[in-house]
Amino acid sequence: MVQPNPPVLEVSGLSMHFTSGRGKKKTTLKAVDQVSFSIGHAETFGLVGESGCGKTTCGRTIIRLYNPTAGKIMVKGRDLSGKLNKEERRFLTDNVAMIFQDPIESLNPRMTIEEIVGEGLTVKGKMNRAEVRRRVYETLDKVGLTQEHATRYPHEFSGGQRQRVGIARALINQPSLIIADEPVSALDVSIQAQVINLLNDLKRDLGLSILFIAHDLSVVKYFSDKIGVMYFGKMVELAEGEELYKNPMHPYTRSLLSAVPRPNPLTERFRVRVNYDPEAEHDYTSEQPRMAQLSPGHFVWCSPSEQQRYESMMRQ
Amino acid sequence: MREQETILSVENLRVSFRAYGGTVRAVRGVSFDLKRGETVAIVGESGSGKSVCTKAIMGILPHNAAIDEGSIRYDGMDLTKIDEKEFHKIRGRRIGLIFQDPLSALNPIMKIGNQITEVLRKQKHISKAEAKKQAIELMEAVGIRDAARRFGQYPFQFSGGMRQRIVIAIALASSPEILICDEPTTALDVTIQAKILDLINSIKKERNLSIIFITHDLGIVAKMADRINVMYAGKIVESGTAEEVFLEPAHPYTWALLSSIPDMESKERLLAIPGTPPNMVVPIQGDAFAPRNPYALKIDYEMEPPCFKLTETHSASTWLLHPSAPKMEMPQVLRERIERMKKERSAYGTT
Incomplete structure (x- = not known):
C-alpha cells in the first residue's frame, strides 16, 4: 500500500528488547516497547525522557544500528523492518542520517574534515574525488564552515565547530530525515544557540525532517513540532508541542x-x-x-x- | 533584606596556570562576599574560571596553578596564605564541597557507611557505634530510605541521585558552615535534579548554611540563588540579587546569556552569541567580551571597563554604563521575556 504522500518516517509498534544471561538467569530488558509515531515532511519530532528511558535506543533502532525485536519501520512509505538486503540498506542510509551527542568522540581524530564529511559519498564509490570535494565544500558552506577547514583535523576545532562538522557529515548524502541524538547537550550555553539556529535554518532551507532526541525540555519545546515523552521504554504521551505543555x-x-x-x-x-510514582498512580x-x-x-x-x-x- | 554577617570574602583574586604554551590567566581579579545563610551563584560557561575560584577557596588548586594576587578572608584568616596543615582544619570540616560527578567522588571499594563514619570519627573523635548511629541519621536526613540496610552497601549499588545524596551526607558529616556546590546536578536527570536541589535548599534552611553554587544552568540559578555573579573569561562581569540580574540585567554578556536559551514560551529565533570564548593564554586587552559583543564600543577594545554600581547590591563591568556612553537598550527578545516573567509572577499571585 503506497500512500500518495507518505510520511518520511513511520514507526509502529517498535520494540527493542535486550536479553542477557542464559537459562534461568535469562532476563529481558525492554529498552523500547511498542513505540509508534510518524514524522512528516519538514517536521521535527522531539523525543524526551530521562536517561535510560530508551530514547537513544529508539533512534538507533530506526537507523538499524540494532535489529528491532518487533514492529515496523517505514521510511518514505517503504517497509524497512526485518532483515535488510543490500539495496534496502542503501535506501535507508541514503535517506536517514544521524548526528551524535559528543562531537569529540564521534569524529575520527586521524581523518581530515574533508575525509570525514566526504566518507558517506566515497563509500558508495559513485563519484570521483573532484566531485566529492565539490560536494564537501558545498556542505561545509551550508553549516557555516569554509573551504579552508576541509584540510584540518578535528582537534583543531572548538566544540561548536565540531558539531557543525558532524552535521555536515549527516547532510552530505542529502537525507530526508536526520536523527539528532542530543546534538547540543555537550555544548556550552552560548554555543548551543548557534547550533540550534543552524539546525532550524537547515530544516527550513532543505525541507529536512528531524527526529530530535534530548532531555532538555525547553530546547525540545522550542525546536519541535510534535513531542513524544518516553518513560521506561514506553511512549507515555504524544502531542503537539504547545498542547503538551498546556495540557x-x-x-x-x-x-x-x-x-x-x-x-x-x-x-x-x-x-x-x-x-x-508509577505503582501508586496506575492500576493495570x-x-x-x-x-x-x-x-x-x-x-x-x-x-x-x-x-x-x-x-x-x-x-x- | 536584613543585614547579615559576611563569613567569607574573596578580594581581587587572581589565579594563573603555568601550562604548555604559556600562562593561562584563569581568574583575573574576582571579588565577592558570602553572607551567612545565603546562596551565591556563580554562573558562567566552561572555561570562565568559576571552578578555579572554588578550588582556590578550598585550597585544592593543582600544582601548576598559582594565586598571583588577592585574598580570601575567612574567620580572620587569609586562605591564600595559610599552610597545608592549617588548611586541614578548614577543608571538609568548616567548608564542605560537593562535586559534579558523584561516582568519582566516592571510593568504589569502600562501603558507603564507612565512608561517612570515616569523616565523623576523624573529626569528632567518637566511638564506632556512635559514629554509625550518626551516619544513619545523616543518611535519613538526606532522604535515603532504609538507611540501616544501605549503610553496608557499596557505591555501585546506588543510583546517580542516591550517590549524590551520599556525597551530600559526607559533606554535611562535619557540620560545615559553608557548602560549595560545583555543578552538583549536571550528571543527573531533571526529575532527580529537582529532588537534589530541594534537598540542598531544605538543608540550607535547617542549618543556616552559606552556599556557593556553581552552575551554567540559568533555571537552576533562578531556583537556588539569592545573589548571582556572572563570570566571563575570569572576571565577574555582573553581580546582583537574583531579581536584579534576571529582571534588570545590565551587562551585554548577561543579556546574551539570558536570551540565548529558549524558555517555554519562546518561538522567535534565538540570539546566539557569535564566536567562541577567548583564549586565556593570550593577554586580554580591554573588555574580554568585546569581540563577541554586538554592543561593543571602541573603548571596549582598548580599556578594561571599571565596575559601575547600579544599586547597593547590583553592579556591572561594562562601558555602556559610563555616563558618556551612548544609551543602549537590551535586545527586544529579552525585554519581552522579562515582561513575561513578571506576568507569570502575577499569575502565581492570584492562584
Whole structure:
C-alpha cells in the first residue's frame, strides 16, 4: 500500500528488547516497547525522557544500528523492518542520517574534515574525488564552515565547530530525515544557540525532517513540532508541542514538566514539584493500558478508565 | 533584606596556570562576599574560571596553578596564605564541597557507611557505634530510605541521585558552615535534579548554611540563588540579587546569556552569541567580551571597563554604563521575556 504522500518516517509498534544471561538467569530488558509515531515532511519530532528511558535506543533502532525485536519501520512509505538486503540498506542510509551527542568522540581524530564529511559519498564509490570535494565544500558552506577547514583535523576545532562538522557529515548524502541524538547537550550555553539556529535554518532551507532526541525540555519545546515523552521504554504521551505543555495529561509528563527549572527567579522558588510514582498512580491489574487518543493529535498511554478521567480533566 | 554577617570574602583574586604554551590567566581579579545563610551563584560557561575560584577557596588548586594576587578572608584568616596543615582544619570540616560527578567522588571499594563514619570519627573523635548511629541519621536526613540496610552497601549499588545524596551526607558529616556546590546536578536527570536541589535548599534552611553554587544552568540559578555573579573569561562581569540580574540585567554578556536559551514560551529565533570564548593564554586587552559583543564600543577594545554600581547590591563591568556612553537598550527578545516573567509572577499571585 503506497500512500500518495507518505510520511518520511513511520514507526509502529517498535520494540527493542535486550536479553542477557542464559537459562534461568535469562532476563529481558525492554529498552523500547511498542513505540509508534510518524514524522512528516519538514517536521521535527522531539523525543524526551530521562536517561535510560530508551530514547537513544529508539533512534538507533530506526537507523538499524540494532535489529528491532518487533514492529515496523517505514521510511518514505517503504517497509524497512526485518532483515535488510543490500539495496534496502542503501535506501535507508541514503535517506536517514544521524548526528551524535559528543562531537569529540564521534569524529575520527586521524581523518581530515574533508575525509570525514566526504566518507558517506566515497563509500558508495559513485563519484570521483573532484566531485566529492565539490560536494564537501558545498556542505561545509551550508553549516557555516569554509573551504579552508576541509584540510584540518578535528582537534583543531572548538566544540561548536565540531558539531557543525558532524552535521555536515549527516547532510552530505542529502537525507530526508536526520536523527539528532542530543546534538547540543555537550555544548556550552552560548554555543548551543548557534547550533540550534543552524539546525532550524537547515530544516527550513532543505525541507529536512528531524527526529530530535534530548532531555532538555525547553530546547525540545522550542525546536519541535510534535513531542513524544518516553518513560521506561514506553511512549507515555504524544502531542503537539504547545498542547503538551498546556495540557500534560500523563502523570509522568506532569512530573517531568514540573521538574524543569525555569529561568525566572520570581516564580521558580515557589513552584511545586509533582512526584511520579508509577505503582501508586496506575492500576493495570484489571485493565490493560494502550495508546489512546484524547483529542486530535494528543495520545496518552492509559487504560480505558484513566482515559475517561483524562478526558474529563481536559474538558475543564 | 536584613543585614547579615559576611563569613567569607574573596578580594581581587587572581589565579594563573603555568601550562604548555604559556600562562593561562584563569581568574583575573574576582571579588565577592558570602553572607551567612545565603546562596551565591556563580554562573558562567566552561572555561570562565568559576571552578578555579572554588578550588582556590578550598585550597585544592593543582600544582601548576598559582594565586598571583588577592585574598580570601575567612574567620580572620587569609586562605591564600595559610599552610597545608592549617588548611586541614578548614577543608571538609568548616567548608564542605560537593562535586559534579558523584561516582568519582566516592571510593568504589569502600562501603558507603564507612565512608561517612570515616569523616565523623576523624573529626569528632567518637566511638564506632556512635559514629554509625550518626551516619544513619545523616543518611535519613538526606532522604535515603532504609538507611540501616544501605549503610553496608557499596557505591555501585546506588543510583546517580542516591550517590549524590551520599556525597551530600559526607559533606554535611562535619557540620560545615559553608557548602560549595560545583555543578552538583549536571550528571543527573531533571526529575532527580529537582529532588537534589530541594534537598540542598531544605538543608540550607535547617542549618543556616552559606552556599556557593556553581552552575551554567540559568533555571537552576533562578531556583537556588539569592545573589548571582556572572563570570566571563575570569572576571565577574555582573553581580546582583537574583531579581536584579534576571529582571534588570545590565551587562551585554548577561543579556546574551539570558536570551540565548529558549524558555517555554519562546518561538522567535534565538540570539546566539557569535564566536567562541577567548583564549586565556593570550593577554586580554580591554573588555574580554568585546569581540563577541554586538554592543561593543571602541573603548571596549582598548580599556578594561571599571565596575559601575547600579544599586547597593547590583553592579556591572561594562562601558555602556559610563555616563558618556551612548544609551543602549537590551535586545527586544529579552525585554519581552522579562515582561513575561513578571506576568507569570502575577499569575502565581492570584492562584
